[in-house]
Amino acid sequence: MPELPEVETIARGLARRIIGEAIESVWIGQRSQPLKSPAKEIARTLTGKRITAVRRMGKHIVIDLETPNGAPRPAQWIVHLGMTGRLLVCQPSDAVEKHTHLVAHLASGRELRFVDPRMFGKLSVVRGNGFTTAGSEPLDIGFELFAGLFRGRRTPMKSALLNQKLLRGVGNIYADESLFRAGVRPRRRAARVRRDEMQRLFDGLQAVLNEAIAAGGSSVSDYVDANGDAGFFQLEHRVYGREGEPCLVCGTAIKRVVIGGRSSHYCPRCQK
DNA sequence: AATGAAACCTGACAGC
DNA sequence: TGCTGTCAGGTTTCAT
Numbered sequence: 001m002p003e004l005p006e007v008e009t010i011a012r013g014l015a016r017r018i019i020g021e022a023i024e025s026v027w028i029g030q031r032s033q034p035l036k037s038p039a040k041e042i043a044r045t046l047t048g049k050r051i052t053a054v055r056r057m058g059k060h061i062v063i064d065l066e067t068p069n070g071a072p073r074p075a076q077w078i079v080h081l082g083m084t085g086r087l088l089v090c091q092p093s094d095a096v097e098k099h100t101h102l103v104a105h106l107a108s109g110r111e112l113r114f115v116d117p118r119m120f121g122k123l124s125v126v127r128g129n130g131f132t133t134a135g136s137e138p139l140d141i142g143f144e145l146f147a148g149l150f151r152g153r154r155t156p157m158k159s160a161l162l163n164q165k166l167l168r169g170v171g172n173i174y175a176d177e178s179l180f181r182a183g184v185r186p187r188r189r190a191a192r193v194r195r196d197e198m199q200r201l202f203d204g205l206q207a208v209l210n211e212a213i214a215a216g217g218s219s220v221s222d223y224v225d226a227n228g229d230a231g232f233f234q235l236e237h238r239v240y241g242r243e244g245e246p247c248l249v250c251g252t253a254i255k256r257v258v259i260g261g262r263s264s265h266y267c268p269r270c271q272k
Numbered sequence: 273a274a275t276g277a278a279a280c281c282t283g284a285c286a287g288c
Numbered sequence: 289t290g291c292t293g294t295c296a297g298g299t300t301t302c303a304t
Contacts, residue, residue, distance in 0.1 A: 003297060033281080059298080083298055084282075099282080118282050120298055155275065164299080172297050240297085260276065263295085279301075286294085 002081050004138070004169030005212035005235075008056045010087065014063075014112075015054040017089050022050045022068060022107040029101045034085075034116050036124035045075045045125040046104060058133050058168030061087065076131045082120030088113045135168030138205055147198045150190040157193055158186035159260040161205075170205070173240045174212070176265045178205035180239045185271045186264040187257070211235055239265040 002010065023046045028039045035042060049065035056062070063077040079087060088097075090111045096103070099117040106112060114123055136145065149166045150157070160166060161175040170178075179186050181204030184197050193201070215235045238248050243256035247267040256265050 006297080080298085082281095083296065116281095118280090118296090118298095120281070122299090153274085159275085162298090174297090261278085262298095275304085277301105277303085280299090282296105284295085286292100288291085288293105 002059065002085075003171030003174055004056070004059065005174070005209055005216055007059050007061060007081065007169070008213050009216035010081075011054050011056040011061050014061070014087060014089070018051050018106065018112060019054065020051065021110075021112075023047060023065075023104045023112075024107055025105045027103040027105070031101055031119065033119040034101045034114070034121050034123055036122045042102070042123070042125050045127070046077060049075060056169075057131070058135060058137070058164060059171070060131075060133060062131055064129070074129055076126040076129060078122075078124045078126060078131055079114065080122040082116060082118065082122065084118040085114065085116035085121030088115060133168060134165040135163075136166070138167045138170055139209060141167075143199060143202050146202050147195065150193065150198070153190040155190055156187045156259050157184060157190045157201075158262070158264050160190040162260070162262065169209075172262050172264075173237065174205065174208055176240045177208045177238060180204075180266060180271060181208060183271050186259055186266055208235075239267060241265065 026043045026046045028035070028043060032039070046065070048067065050068045051063055052066050053064040054061065055064075059080060061079040061081070063079070065075045065077060067073045079085070081087070090113055092109065092111055096113070097115050099119075100113055100115045102114040102123060104112040114121075136149070150160050153160055155163075158175055158179060161170050161178065162172065176186065178201055182197055182201035184193055184201060212235045239254050242254045243265060244253050246252065247254055247270060250267065250269045252267055252269040254265055255268050256263055258264065
């Protein structure tokens with residue numbers, strides 16, 4: 001499910017709740033698919049650690065861990081939510097959902113649970129502060145570097161935006177929304193997007209990501225804490241999921257096509 | 273090197 | 289009620 005703004009919101013919500021918590025013990029389920037480190041190593045790395053930070057890198061949630069009183073032996077707990085993953089702060093009395101793959105028992109008595117029905121998510125641990133991931137943060141990069149990422153690429157602009165080795169954190173919704181704001185059709189070859197269009201794309205992408213983060217902030221507690229389906233305050237999508245509906249600018253029916261296996265939405269009149 | 277299609281999974285929903 | 293088909297906001301792998 002989550003793209004950059006959703007992961008950012010979740011990370012902020014988790015940070016508010018669990019920074020300073022110690023992990024006393026860990027339960028790990030039988031399904032190995034979502035675990036990208038060996039179960040034993042995950043258990044050994046998390047147990048006895050204190051959570052010092054929760055932050056986002058691309059679509060990854062990074063939980064920084066340290067040994068409470070002893071030699072400094074930091075580690076990192078990395079979670080990618082895939083399409084359906086969730087990290088829930090629960091009371092022990094809360095029913096354990098189907099597809100719960102890991103439960104961290106916290107010193108306060110609460111539990112941090114990783115649930116992922118579709119198992120496209122990934123959970124791993126890294127020693128030290130060694131987690132790295134490719135690509136540039138779209139909200140940190142400058143325009144010249146942004147434009148440089150796409151130079152010479154013949155792939156559709158939509159696909160380039162989704163390429164996490166170029167930009168990290170952009171998913172299907174915000175790719176479509178930023179292309180609409182820029183007036184660029186998703187199938188346009190990246191190398192053929194003019195500089196002025198690229199500037200609008202850069203501005204539009206940063207704007208829509210920032211607006212979505214601002215909108216998501218209000219309901220993150222529900223998402224993290226509750227039974228899970230509270231969801232986010234929905235930023236109004238201008239094209240995503242609006243096939244056949246009138247363009248909010250010109251009234252033309254929004255089209256839906258498949259590009260690189262992903263559904264893509266655009267206004268055939270506003271986007272060239 | 274880069275591109276597209278297929279694969280990895282379960283669940284929700286529409287239509288019959 | 290239950291079946292079938294389609295779709296899902298992600299990533300990796302494999303064949304061109």
